[in-house]
Amino acid sequence: MTATLDPPVRTSPLLDATRPPLRPVPLRGAAVIAEVAAAGLTGRGGAGFPMARKLAAVNAAVTVTGRTPVVVGNGSEGEPASSKDRVLLTTAPHLVLDGLAVAADAVGADRAHLVVTPAAVAAVRAAVAQRSDRVPVDVVAAGEHFVSGEETAVVAGLEGRRAVPGDKFRRVVESGVHGRPTLVQNVETLAHLGLIARSGAAWFRSRGTAAEPGTALVTISGAVARPGVFEVDHGAPLRDVVGLAGPRGETPVLVGGFHGAWLAPHEVAGAAFCRASLGTFGASPGAGVLIVLPAGASGLAETARITAYLAGQSAGQCGPCVNGLPRLAAELGRVAAGHGSRPDDRAELYRLAGLTEGRGACHHPDGTVRLVGSALRVFGARS
Amino acid sequence: MTTLHLDWTRCRGRGGCVELLPELIGRDEWGYPLTATDVPVPRALRGAAEQAVRDCPRMALQLSPRFAE
Amino acid sequence: MSDALWYLGRGTGVVSLVLLTLVVALGVATRSGRPLPGLPRFAVTAVHRSASLLAGVFLAIHVGTLLFDPYAGLNLVSLVVPFSAGAHPFWYGLGALGLDLILALVVTSVLRDRIGPRVWRGIHWAAYASWPIALAHGLGSGSDASTGWMLTITGVCVATVLAAVGWRVSERFAEVPDLAPVPVTAPPLVGTGPPEGPR
Numbered sequence: 001m002t003a004t005l006d007p008p009v010r011t012s013p014l015l016d017a018t019r020p021p022l023r024p025v026p027l028r029g030a031a032v033i034a035e036v037a038a039a040g041l042t043g044r045g046g047a048g049f050p051m052a053r054k055l056a057a058v059n060a061a062v063t064v065t066g067r068t069p070v071v072v073g074n075g076s077e078g079e080p081a082s083s084k085d086r087v088l089l090t091t092a093p094h095l096v097l098d099g100l101a102v103a104a105d106a107v108g109a110d111r112a113h114l115v116v117t118p119a120a121v122a123a124v125r126a127a128v129a130q131r132s133d134r135v136p137v138d139v140v141a142a143g144e145h146f147v148s149g150e151e152t153a154v155v156a157g158l159e160g161r162r163a164v165p166g167d168k169f170r171r172v173v174e175s176g177v178h179g180r181p182t183l184v185q186n187v188e189t190l191a192h193l194g195l196i197a198r199s200g201a202a203w204f205r206s207r208g209t210a211a212e213p214g215t216a217l218v219t220i221s222g223a224v225a226r227p228g229v230f231e232v233d234h235g236a237p238l239r240d241v242v243g244l245a246g247p248r249g250e251t252p253v254l255v256g257g258f259h260g261a262w263l264a265p266h267e268v269a270g271a272a273f274c275r276a277s278l279g280t281f282g283a284s285p286g287a288g289v290l291i292v293l294p295a296g297a298s299g300l301a302e303t304a305r306i307t308a309y310l311a312g313q314s315a316g317q318c319g320p321c322v323n324g325l326p327r328l329a330a331e332l333g334r335v336a337a338g339h340g341s342r343p344d345d346r347a348e349l350y351r352l353a354g355l356t357e358g359r360g361a362c363h364h365p366d367g368t369v370r371l372v373g374s375a376l377r378v379f380g381a382r383s
Numbered sequence: 384m385t386t387l388h389l390d391w392t393r394c395r396g397r398g399g400c401v402e403l404l405p406e407l408i409g410r411d412e413w414g415y416p417l418t419a420t421d422v423p424v425p426r427a428l429r430g431a432a433e434q435a436v437r438d439c440p441r442m443a444l445q446l447s448p449r450f451a452e
Numbered sequence: 453m454s455d456a457l458w459y460l461g462r463g464t465g466v467v468s469l470v471l472l473t474l475v476v477a478l479g480v481a482t483r484s485g486r487p488l489p490g491l492p493r494f495a496v497t498a499v500h501r502s503a504s505l506l507a508g509v510f511l512a513i514h515v516g517t518l519l520f521d522p523y524a525g526l527n528l529v530s531l532v533v534p535f536s537a538g539a540h541p542f543w544y545g546l547g548a549l550g551l552d553l554i555l556a557l558v559v560t561s562v563l564r565d566r567i568g569p570r571v572w573r574g575i576h577w578a579a580y581a582s583w584p585i586a587l588a589h590g591l592g593s594g595s596d597a598s599t600g601w602m603l604t605i606t607g608v609c610v611a612t613v614l615a616a617v618g619w620r621v622s623e624r625f626a627e628v629p630d631l632a633p634v635p636v637t638a639p640p641l642v643g644t645g646p647p648e649g650p651r
Binding site for chain 1: 391393414417
């Protein structure tokens with residue numbers, strides 16, 4: 001982690017609505033993978049997987065299976081506290097479509113799907129109609145579950161099934177939409193790709209840190225004066241990032257959304273917005289969601305409510321998730337209500353967390369357990 | 384090493400695998416197999432694992448030569 | 453010789469009914485996920501499958517002997533095409549219908565890995581139709597249907613299947629209950645929601 005002294009925001013290349021579409025596509029095939037690898041671009045949907053490795057994995061699967069791949073831009077954004085994908089898609093849809101076109105050329109796809117929140121469908125379709133990309137782009141409304149943006153859920157939705165996560169015995173890069181090798185990338189990641197295709201890896205690396213280059217879109221909400229979407233440098237001081245939205249007081253911040261982790265005020269003051277720094281607090285930038293806890297609110301009670309919400313957002317497919325999440329929410333609610341003074345209550349929460357974690361088709365239980373664990377860590381001492 | 388993969392979306396806690404592979408799979412309080420999604424199978428348990436895959440009434444188990452991720 | 457075929461056909465029909473009854477009861481037990489006295493859960497499944505295959509063997513003998521038996525007057529077509537037999541078209545037709553359903557159940561179960569659990573499960577519901585059809589066929593066509601011993605066997609089979617189905621539809625049938633949906637609640641802390649445009 002390199003803490004930068006620069007202000008966290010200079011300009012927002014991602015949210016520039018005036019940039020014309022990129023024509024023709026300047027990078028193709030292996031050149032794209034090389035440039036993306038040099039740029040060090042990672043996925044902005046939450047998991048942060050290196051895009052170059054995903055591109056290479058799709059190409060390898062194409063070689064093995066001999067099937068033509070599919071590319072999917074994922075703007076499902078099931079997280080209710082995130083709106084960066086919707087803002088990006090409605091502000092600069094062409095930049096996302098540029099990235100989608102470059103990605104399609106890089107893997108030799110003949111079909112591209114763009115899955116977006118229902119609110120963005122019209123704007124994105126209008127942008128698609130203005131272009132003449134080699135690979136036709138089909139714009140689809142995303143499912144409305146919290147988990148609908150998960151890679152396998154997106155594939156299921158595109159195949160006409162219910163958009164809920166599926167089993168991962170076969171990876172999506174090997175066997176995705178209708179069994180074809182499939183590249184699923186978050187729409188912000190594609191927008192970064194669109195910029196890298198124009199300006200190159202060195203330009204991309206001019207912001208962010210050496211280990212985590214580039215910028216990221218964040219959505220800041222909660223107890224702030226100016227909630228909204230901002231483009232920030234990786235490695236920027238977290239306090240400055242949150243400061244963009246005008247937080248009302250120095251309160252804990254939920255970093256990474258409902259599957260993220262709480263940071264105490266003194267931790268917010270010392271952390272930087274990157275994996276390396278946030279990782280030391282059990283957090284990660286995730287999809288860039290930052291929620292500022294209102295002063296006077298109970299972190300445990302709010303987390304119990306979030307956990308109950310997450311329980312209700314389970315796709316209802318996996319036993320440990322369906323059974324475990326409501327129990328976690330109820331036990332955390334008990335602890336929040338002041339019944340948590342006995343060590344037994346705390347032990348029961350940790351036991352339930354252990355029963356739930358790592359036992360599902362997707363990471364919904366794991367993310368929920370992470371949230372609950374961080375709440376106990378940050379707010380636990382008070383009860 | 385062979386890996387036993389559990390498809391949680393199919394599993395409904397019928398419990399056969401728990402009986403066949405007690406060394407690898409426990410049972411939680413809701414009846415579901417207490418195990419990770421991918422479990423390495425020791426050579427000695429290979430036969431029992433194959434039977435668990437064949438006999439799972441929900442077809443929720445698969446063996447793969449891949450390492451657990 | 454033809455007498456032997458006739459007796460073999462009748463006998464294997466009776467045994468098939470008993471085996472099919474066992475298969476239905478064990479199938480219900482498999483679905484419950486509960487062990488039976490002396491049978492762990494995986495063994496209930498295994499015996500269900502073995503009994504099904506055994507029932508298939510007896511059915512094959514039953515059908516095969518009657519095909520070559522002049523008394524029955526059946527041919528290949530009337531064995532598999534329901535209600536096409538020259539004599540007793542209705543009762544033999546039920547037999548052909550039951551045979552077709554059971555054939556579908558066996559074939560889809562053998563090919564379960566290929567067709568996937570959804571299709572397999574959908575077709576497996578036909579088991580509940582095949583048993584009463586087989587029973588009615590036995591009552592209507594069976595030469596021994598009205599004898600005391602056969603009435604006793606039939607009674608025990610009917611009672612067994614009724615008990616199994618009654619258990620199946622009872623409240624506390626499955627050891628692990630079906631996954632019930634979790635109540636949906638509104639997301640907290642996002643009431644101040646971000647505006648439409650970029651900042």
